[in-house]
Amino acid sequence: xxxxxxxxxxxxxxxxxxxxxxxxxxxxxxxxxxxxxxxxxxxxxxxxxxxxxxxxxxxxxxxxxxxxxxxxxxxxxxxxxxxxxxxxxxxxxxxxxxxxxxxxxxxxxxxxxxxxxxxxxxxxxxxxxxxxxxxxxxxxxxxxxxxxxxxxxxxxxxxxxxxxxxxxxxxxxxxxxxxxxxxxxxxxxxxxxxxxxxxxxxxxxxxxxxxxxxxxxxxxxxxxxxxxxxxxxxxxxxxxxxxxxxxxxxxxxxxxxxxxxxxxxxxxxxxxxxxxxxxxxxxxxxxxxxxxxxxxxxxxxxxxxxxxxxxxxxxxxxxxxxxxxxxxxxxxxxxxxxxxxxxxxxxxxxxxxxxxxxxxxxxxxxxxxxxxxxxxxxxxxxxxxxxxxxxxxxxxxxxxxxxxxxxxxxxxxxxxxxxxxxxxxxxxxxxxxxxxxxxxxxxxxxxxxxxxxxxxxxxxxxxxxxxxxxxxxxxxxxxxxxxxxxxxxxxxxxxxxxxxxxxxxxxxxxxxxxxxxxxxxxxxxxxxxxxxxxxxxxxxxxxxxxxxxxxxxxxxxxxxxxxxxxxxxxxxxxxxxxxxxxxxxxxxxxxxxx
Numbered sequence: 393x394x395x396x397x398x399x400x401x402x403x404x405x406x407x408x409x410x411x412x413x414x415x416x417x418x419x420x421x422x423x424x425x426x427x428x429x430x431x432x433x434x435x436x437x438x439x440x441x442x443x444x445x446x447x448x449x450x451x452x453x454x455x456x457x458x459x460x461x462x463x464x465x466x467x468x469x470x471x472x473x474x475x476x477x478x479x480x481x482x483x484x485x486x487x488x489x490x491x492x493x494x495x496x497x498x499x500x501x502x503x504x505x506x507x508x509x510x511x512x513x514x515x516x517x518x519x520x521x522x523x524x525x526x527x528x529x530x531x532x533x534x535x536x537x538x539x540x541x542x543x544x545x546x547x548x549x550x551x552x553x554x555x556x557x558x559x560x561x562x563x564x565x566x567x568x569x570x571x572x573x574x575x576x577x578x579x580x581x582x583x584x585x586x587x588x589x590x591x592x593x594x595x596x597x598x599x600x601x602x603x604x605x606x607x608x609x610x611x612x613x614x615x616x617x618x619x620x621x622x623x624x625x626x627x628x629x630x631x632x633x634x635x636x637x638x639x640x641x642x643x644x645x646x647x648x649x650x651x652x653x654x655x656x657x658x659x660x661x662x663x664x665x666x667x668x669x670x671x672x673x674x675x676x677x678x679x680x681x682x683x684x685x686x687x688x689x690x691x692x693x694x695x696x697x698x699x700x701x702x703x704x705x706x707x708x709x710x711x712x713x714x715x716x717x718x719x720x721x722x723x724x725x726x727x728x729x730x731x732x733x734x735x736x737x738x739x740x741x742x743x744x745x746x747x748x749x750x751x752x753x754x755x756x757x758x759x760x761x762x763x764x765x766x767x768x769x770x771x772x773x774x775x776x777x778x779x780x781x782x783x784x785x786x787x788x789x790x791x792x793x794x795x796x797x798x799x800x801x802x803x804x805x806x807x808x809x810x811x812x813x814x815x816x817x818x819x820x821x822x823x824x825x826x827x828x829x830x831x832x833x834x835x836x837x838x839x840x841x842x843x844x845x846x847x848x849x850x851x852x853x854x855x856x857x858x859x860x861x862x863x864x865x866x867x868x869x870x871x872x873x874x875x876x877x878x879x880x881x882x883x884x885x886x887x888x889x890x891x892x893x894x895x896x897x898x899x900x901x902x903x904x905x906x907x908x909x910x911x912x913x914x915x916x917x918x919x920x921x922x923x924x925x926x927x928x929x930x931x932x933x934x935x936x937x938x939x940x941x942x943x944x945x946x947x948x949x950x951x952x953x954x955x956x957x958x959x960x961x962x963x964x965x966x967x968x969x970x971x972x973x974x975x976x977x978x979x980x981x982x983x984x985x986x
Contacts (some may be wrong), residue, residue: 451655458646458659467642468663474638475625475667477560482567482624483617489572491601494579504572511569516630520562524634526553559631559638567624574616578609588786589833593847593899594823597815603846607837610682618675625667639663685836685879735763735934736797736824736902738783743792745778745958752778754958756792760903765935767949767966769942771981775958776938777830780905783936784825785818796824796903823851826896827905832888834880834895840867841876844895852899859898866894870924886917893924904928906937910944922948942985946970954978 444450458464492504511519527549536543553561582605590600629640637645640660647656738760745753753775760766768776781787782794785801793810794801801821803810813821834843844863848854854862867876870890880888889909896904906925910918922944929935929948939945945952945966952969954962954977962975973979 449654450658451652454650454652454655455658455662458656459662463637463642463646464639464659464663467637467639470637471625471628471639471663472667474559474563474628474631475621478563478567478628479621479624481560481564482620483571483575485564485568486571487575487606489568490575490579493572493576508569508572511565514566516562516566516627517633519566520558520631520633523553523558523562524555555631555634555636559628559634559636563624563628563631567620570620571617574613574620575609577616578611578613579605581612582608583833585829585831585833586835589829589835591819592784592786592822592825592827592829593895594819594821594851595847596819596850599850603850604835607682608835611679614675614679614682618671622668622671625671626664682837685838685881735932737762738903738934738936739793739795740779740782741793741795743779743782743789743794745775745782745787745789752958753782753789756958756960758953758960758963760934760936763932763934765929765948765950766937766953767945767951768936768938768953768955769940769945769981770955770961774955776955777907779955780827780907780936780938783903783905784822784827786827796821801825819851823899824902825905826899826901826903828889828892828896828907828909830908830911832880832885832892834888834891836880839877839879840872840883840891843880843891844898847895848898862898863894866897867891870894871920884917885913886920889913889917889921890924893921893928897928903934903936906935906939908938908940910939910941940985942970942982954981956981 445452489504489508492500493508495501514522530549532546532548533552534543535545586604586608587600590604595604628638631638632641632644635641643656643660647653650656738758740756740758743753743756744751756775756779758779768779770776778787782789783796783801785794788802793803799821800810802813802818804813804817805811834840835846838846841860841863844866845856845859848859848862849856852859864873864876867873870893872887872890872894875883875887880891883891893909909925910921913921918941922941925935925937925944926948937945937949949966951963952966953960954969954973954975956977962969962973962978968974969978970982973982
């Protein structure tokens with residue numbers, strides 16, 4: 393018998409297709425070193441436990457006597473109260489300091505930096521002693537009009553800053569300095585595109601901070617923030633210098649009387665361990681809350697795993713969801729609560745823009761008629777995206793003007809004089825110019841429904857119920873009616889871009905800007921996004937689209953503009969620019985991409 397035949401005879405034939413291999417026994421791979429490590433760890437734990445529990449010098453009877461004694465519980469209560477109050481005040485003040493550090497005011501940012509620098513430099517025990525002796529410097533605390541004799545409130549410092557007040561104030565001021573840097577780090581970790589997306593929707597600065605920036609920053613803030621709170625819980629022992637009977641000071645007083653040092657220190661240690669455990673459990677659940685949208689699926693908790701093990705098996709067969717039609721099959725109705733009005737006119741006059749002395753836009757003049765679909769083509773670095781961003785003032789021009797329906801985005805006109813607008817006024821005018829970003833820039837901590845509903849509540853004054861009803865309608869019209877509860881990370885690229893389009897449409901803008909809406913998508917997903925844009929082009933909206941899709945521009949655009957080196961090289965109908973360009977640079981570009 394040949395060697396080939398002998399090998400083939402020993403092989404077990406595969407089961408027929410479609411049959412379950414139930415007759416096979418699966419042998420799991422073994423981890424011998426893991427078993428050895430587990431045994432050694434268990435042995436070490438047993439040795440330590442036996443040593444601690446059987447050594448009479450630990451004084452466990454004394455420990456049991458004092459662990460729940462009234463003096464210890466009273467000290468524990470003061471420790472918990474100081475931790476909670478100082479943490480709350482410290483993080484509120486720390487948030488204000490962090491926002492001041494990233495503000496546009498140099499004086500405010502400098503003052504916040506000085507506070508942080510000074511308080512992080514001073515040891516906590518020194519700060520507490522200085523505050524406790526503050527009456528030596530100022531006998532009374534006054535509130536009134538600075539640099540005058542007008543006084544609204546005056547109180548003796550000695551009576552105002554008692555032991556408890558000094559402990560709370562000192563711990564809070566110290567905590568604020570450290571928490572401000574933690575919060576600032578979280579804010580800086582938020583992607584710049586999130587700020588641009590919120591600004592493009594016209595959301596007020598305060599709402600941008602509280603609804604968009606801080607919720608995303610919390611994932612970076614929480615681990616270090618809870619470390620600070622845990623450190624504060626143990627750091628309350630520092631107030632012993634004020635003779636304030638918190639947990640550690642109470643234990644000190646007791647063991648100085650009965651000389652049972654170790655048992656009393658273990659009383660404090662076990663209570664600190666309990667506090668740490670409670671804070672760790674709280675941290676875990678808060679982090680899970682802010683992890684929504686950051687991960688596709690949250691891992692189950694230990695009690696969820698336990699419930700799944702003990703619950704009776706379910707035999708119900710889940711219903712098969714109805715197939716969802718593609719985006720192209722979901723028409724944009726001509727009537728209804730969402731009906732597009734006529735588009736706006738856009739004028740760009742003599743716009744110039746430089747980055748670090750390098751010209752990006754050079755004397756751009758462009759007129760987009762109401763309801764026109766304008767496609768902007770050109771090589772990378774030609775200034776297409778920068779030009780698009782000047783229309784809604786995400787980029788401030790160095791020279792020139794941009795107007796939408798006769799209103800300048802960044803200025804207020806009074807006769808022949810233009811007054812530069814404040815940021816809040818620019819945000820109001822930006823509402824009329826919707827934008828869909830190349831990288832989607834959806835808010836990852838909000839569901840698809842809330843992504844679409846957030847801006848109408850903030851800038852159009854809709855109630856939450858009205859905004860959510862409109863958002864459901866828009867998501868259905870872009871073919872995502874069944875994904876309203878999904879977070880962006882749970883959606884494909886094409887679905888995310890369609891949500892971004894629905895979000896821009898929710899404000900019913902007069903102009904829609906698309907910054908290479910398909911460049912971040914796989915080729916198979918491009919079609920579903922382009923189909924939605926085609927529907928918009930037929931609705932009468934003014935669309936300005938930066939794209940590399942030559943075929944799409946040929947089919948949808950009323951006019952094509954070709955840019956190179958920050959200038960408009962050629963402009964005209966698609967048939968003329970794409971089929972018979974007059975400029976050599978345009979012909980050279982099309983020869984490479986067609």
